[in-house]
Amino acid sequence: QVQLMESGGGSVQAGGSLRLSCASSGFSYEWNWNCMAWFRQKVGQERVGVAGIYISHGSTYYDDSVKGRFTISQDNAKKTIYLQMNNLKPDDTGAYYCTADPRCSGDVRTWLLLHRIQHGYWGQGTQVNVSA
DSSP: OOOEEEEEOEEEEETEEEEEEEEEOOOSSOOOOEEEEEEEOTTSOOOOOEEEEEETEEEEETTTTTTTEEEEEETTTTEEEEEESSOOOGGGGGEEEEESSSOOOOOOOHHHHHTTTTSSSSSEEEEEEOOO
């Protein structure tokens, strides 16, 4: 049974930093077959992918709203991905969800744009609040 466990959320002022972690376990296939990503959900809105990574190659894709400020990375030994968030803005506020899916074929950008809640595996989320 696949489990994704997010941590690291919290409250910060604008300009601050946070580092989210997503520890994964229970895959019945090779972990590096996955694309994994962080999605953000604001109140009353759908989840939007902000950063994705193809575990096998380490290739990444970022939404324009976070490019240059957020960095997604992986630790293969721990089967964990991270999201380093710098220069946070109030608009970054939301619940952040970790997701994994082996059906990305390495095209992280297309997978991130098409990935929906009914696809793959999801964690329970961690809240990020950024105040002005």
